[in-house]
Structures are given as structure tokens and as C-alpha cells.
Amino acid sequence: MPTSYRPILVVEDVPNVQELLEVTLRFKGYPVLTASNGKEALEMIEKHIPSLIITDILMPKMDGFALVQKLRTETHTNHIPVIFVSATYITAEDKKFALSLGGVRFIEKPIDTEDFLLTVAEILTQGISTLPRPMGKEEFYRGYRERLESKLRHKNTQIARTERLLQTLPPDQKPAFESMLSNSINDRDEIQSELDKLYDLLNGLHTKLDA
Numbered sequence: 784m785p786t787s788y789r790p791i792l793v794v795e796d797v798p799n800v801q802e803l804l805e806v807t808l809r810f811k812g813y814p815v816l817t818a819s820n821g822k823e824a825l826e827m828i829e830k831h832i833p834s835l836i837i838t839d840i841l842m843p844k845m846d847g848f849a850l851v852q853k854l855r856t857e858t859h860t861n862h863i864p865v866i867f868v869s870a871t872y873i874t875a876e877d878k879k880f881a882l883s884l885g886g887v888r889f890i891e892k893p894i895d896t897e898d899f900l901l902t903v904a905e906i907l908t909q910g911i912s913t914l915p916r917p918m919g920k921e922e923f924y925r926g927y928r929e930r931l932e933s934k935l936r937h938k939n940t941q942i943a944r945t946e947r948l949l950q951t952l953p954p955d956q957k958p959a960f961e962s963m964l965s966n967s968i969n970d971r972d973e974i975q976s977e978l979d980k981l982y983d984l985l986n987g988l989h990t991k992l993d994a
Contacts, residue, residue: 790814790831791903794824794838794850795868800892804837804868807896808903821845825853828860835906840869840881841934843973848884848927855885855917864911866890866902871934871970880926885914924985931978938971 791808795801796819808815816831818824820842836854840847847867854860867881870892878889888902918926945964949957 789834790816791835791837792816792818792824792827792831792833794818794821794836794842794847796820796839796842800839800894803894803896804899807900811900813903821847821850821853824850828854828863832859833863835864835866835903837866837868837903840867840872840877841970841973843976846973846977848881848930849977851881851884851886852918852923852927855914861885861914861917864906866906868892868894872930874933876933877930880930883915883926884918884923887911887914921985921988924981924988928978928981928985931974931981935971935974935978938967938974942967942971 791813793801793804793808793815795804795817801817801819805815805817816827816833818827821838822845824836824838825845838847838850845853847869851865851867854863854865864887865885866888867886868890869877872878872881873891881889887906890899890902942964945960945967949960949964952960
């Protein structure tokens, strides 16, 4: 039983996914802490430095990309290995950006629990290779903006397709797609919120540089 490890921190805003990861890890004997977004995770890390962080990317308040960038720029957290988990950010460009931030692995949802546990065990027992240098603020903001803008375009296309489909479906098939539409709209709004905050940060950065 791997009881000598410091806790593993799971950062996930979807309750059933958070529970799945927590139960899977605890079943193998790992101590586990959980947080529902990046801000909660940072507060928890100030009290308990984890041996490993497993984080979703699309989350309210502070998403996984912003969380890992923050961790990589702080000396007391820049060594913590991070596994990204996502069902939304899964393009080659998304994965490249995630790994360039310092993520050591990228796992797509739905999660294969056996493969997930193997990945966790490998990282905790074999260690990790040298992490990339932390990104500078502007480099991070620009890369982050590209990922958010790309994801926002995709979500808007997905929403438009679902709305058109709902106009033609028989009543008994509509509930499932209405639920899908609601989830997509929530995701779109979260992405737009992050993007708006990022535009403000970039504008502020440019203002300082021009001053």
C-alpha cells in the first residue's frame, strides 16, 4: 500500500468525475485531497503540498491551465508533477500547450481507470524528467488566448448544430439533446468568462509596456 506518499490532489468541478478519481485512487491506498477549481486547489496547496496534482482544464474561477502556470512560477510548487485530464481540450494544439506548461501527462475523458492508475504509479515511483522552463506572462497569456478562442469557436459551432437539430427531433428524443445543449452553453459561458478576464490582463500588460 503506497501510504508513504504525500496526498494526491484531484482538481475537478464535475462531482461524479471527482468522486470516480478519488475512489479509484483511495482503493489503491493513495491518500487523496480534492478541490473543485484552481482557486480552491491553491488554497489547499498552501496547507498540504501534494505529491501529484491531477487537474481538469475547463473549470470555473480558475481553470487548469491558469492553475499550472501559477504553480510553475512559484518556487515551493514548481516541482509538483501535474496530470491534465480533459474532455474538452483534446486537440493536438491543446495537448502541446498543456505539456509546454509543465504537465507531465495528458489523459482524455472518459478515463480508462487501469491506464490512469498505471500512469499515477509510474510518475510517483519513477519520477519525472526535467520540466520545461516556466512561461513568461505574455507568452502564457498569448498561448492561453489562442486555446480559449479556438475552444469558444468550437463550442459556438456545437451549440448552433444542436439548436438546429432540436427543431427537427421528435419530442421523445429532445430531452437528451436539450441536456447536451445546456452543458455546451455552460461550457461556452465559462470559456467566454475566462477569455474576457484574459483580454483585460493583456490590455493591462500592454498599457504598462507602452507607459
